[in-house]
Amino acid sequence: MKGAGVNVETFNGSLLREPWEVKTGSGGPYRVFTPFWKTLKEIGPARAQLWPNSRKIAGPQKNPKSDKLSDWGLLPTKPNWANEIAQNWTPGEQGARDRLNHFLNNNIDDYSAGRDRPDKEFTSKLSPHLAFGEISPLQIWTATYDKMAGGNISDEAAMKFLSEVAWREFSYSLLFFNENLPEKPLRENFADYPWRDDPEGLKAWQLGLTGYPIVDAGMRQLWRTGWMHNRVRMIVASFLIKDQLIPWQEGAAWFWDTLVDADLANNSASWQWVAGCGADASPYFRIFNPVTQGGKFDPDGDYVREFLPELKKLPKKYIHAPWKAPEDVLQAADIKLGKTYPFPIIDHAMARERALEGYNEIRSA
Template identity: 55%
Template sequence: MRSLVLFRLDLRVADNPALTAAAARGDVLPVFVYEPDSYGSAAKWWLHHSLTALSQDLGGLVLHSGDTLTVVQSLVADHDISAVYWNRRYDPAGIASDTRLKSALGETGIEATSFPGNLLFEPWQIKTGSGGPFRVFSPFWRACQRHDPPALPLTRPEFSNIAPPADVAALGLLPSQPDWAAGFGPLWSPGEAGATERLDDFLNTDLTGYKTGRDRPDQNHVSRLSPHLHFGEISPRQIWHRTQHHCALRSGDQQDAEKFLSEVGWREFSHHLLFHTPSLPDENLNRKFDVYPWMDNADQLRAWQTGQTGYPLVDAGLRELWHTGYMHNRVRMVVASFLIKHLRQHWRHGMEWFWDTLLDADLANNAASWQWVAGSGADAAPYFRIFNPTTQAQKFDPNGDYIRTWCPELAALPNKWLHAPFEAPASVLSAAGVTLGGSYPAPIVDHKAAREAALAGYDAVKSHAV
């Protein structure tokens, strides 16, 4: 009996329930259908390399671009397929596409089965006391921890693959003329093997001190697993159980591990929100924010996107993003707050930029996190919490290592002035070779004035009745 396995954001062989089920039936035809709208520009680079690795791991992979239903129906007929298996998606477009696929296949007598393979818990499993979805993270995560533990990961199945080697280059995923992703290669190892190695390195080297060190962009206490997890090269339950096993051997890491797993929990919460509120990427979860007086300044938006705001920590983060496809999580919060609350640009502008430039761009995480910063989402940051980018830099990059890496034109400034060069005496700037408005931009907004304008805008939200 022949089964078709439809891969999407589950590009792994181990702990892949759909593949395991198909392998138990007989021959397997692994298939990936490329849907261009599902990926930002940076993510396409990762996808190319992840599909290449997957094809090698599987021993072959059928690649197509286009409408999933049309492609699958054609392959079912051409290869005498009797069952189609896949792991579930939870975004609105994915749910609609898979529902349509399951219905159409069922009408023709083809078995169509979906499996839980991409979350620790299905979004409908975790409920409030009244049986509804959660809107606040902490009680959500406590409910997850009270639930039965995630199942043990499945081992790598043995199977007969009837697919030829994949011609991934034919999808045209890599940038050219110019190759703006040239710096990505030395930093990342897409694929299942790279994901497993990254998790092991993190647990053995960088987990200790994670609870506090994760806020320091000048240190290595971060997992950098997010692209691997987004593309499903490693499953959340593999991460969960591998981390628990590590703590059993090294109990001193327990608090750091709990904090790390709670970040995996934020991913769960984001998918929970998106599943229960499909409009999350498009509309304020709190509709009172519909009246917020957003600004529309293309020049300031472009300055933010290119790391030319005049605030070193903000600029460093956005330059890191452009050159590596990644941004440290603490810095993500600072740059997001700056766009929303200093420049008063709609959170969707930031979400769209992150979608196109992040290797780990995930619809649920992206939408939930931007709305959290804006104050319009679930478990939202207080509207009056407006990060001061200077004090944030002084606290979390005290020696300026992160800023000097990504804003080298400021490297010669003493630490006293590095975080706010616009406050430095002219003589200090001259000695460091810094010209505000020349070698480095002057601030595009004044922090105090921007903060007051943002709070005035939030006053309109507070007084608005929905």
């Protein structure tokens, strides 16, 4: 290009900062999120946003000859399993910008308090757009700062939201400095954890048939829409790893195949985080109880009812633990446990003790 008199410069559009630019006092990478975020906030993005002031580069006058995309028959038809995915997302830059504007105009003030509620639409749902490069974190950062500067949103809400965008940057930093992140636990002793080989259990988890409604609703949301709420991702991941003792890599592989926002850095770092073997990980002994998690974050059961229509008529009292409902309540709700909806595939209290025993084994090894 130089020969043609054109000067070309490249910039990283997929991150606010290159991984090696956010460094500790001694010049190394961060292993803990909070100081990473503090530094990123201080140094800010690498540059100001070009868009929307960038000039358009004229393309060719005539489109080159090509096949019609529809002729390739890439979309599934029999059955059209992508139908609901298509209804939920508008791929492309315009779809991404609309999503950001909608979020900043309507939801961001509820974000801090409401981002853990899967029954509400309080998060941005920008993840697939970020994963496909349809919007950059710099666009998100700039638009959020502009809103904050204009007094349209609270500083607290804006910074909470941007701190989550920074978790993405942190995951990229972890992947950059640990190229085995997708396969190997960062805490090496976890490679010796006594995992179970349980193909049937894995299948039940993938299909949303574990008998724990919040887990099953999450897995069905994933299958139907290609996305799952973050709180529920944590619950289903904890269930697979700690209740079922199935290696986190199996869960990451399923997410990789089914998520519309599948992202190697975020997916690997998050699975390691839940498993307790990653950087700045949640402690291994924090084992989510799927019934109490359901009651806390989906208090009326609306999320469960949306994705598990077979439990639609079950009263709120039993929605997160159908096996506790008396027979007449189940009958009135048209539920036959073991037929229309499974009994729990595992007893959570037993599973919890078993997981902790495994942890003690590797801790003392």
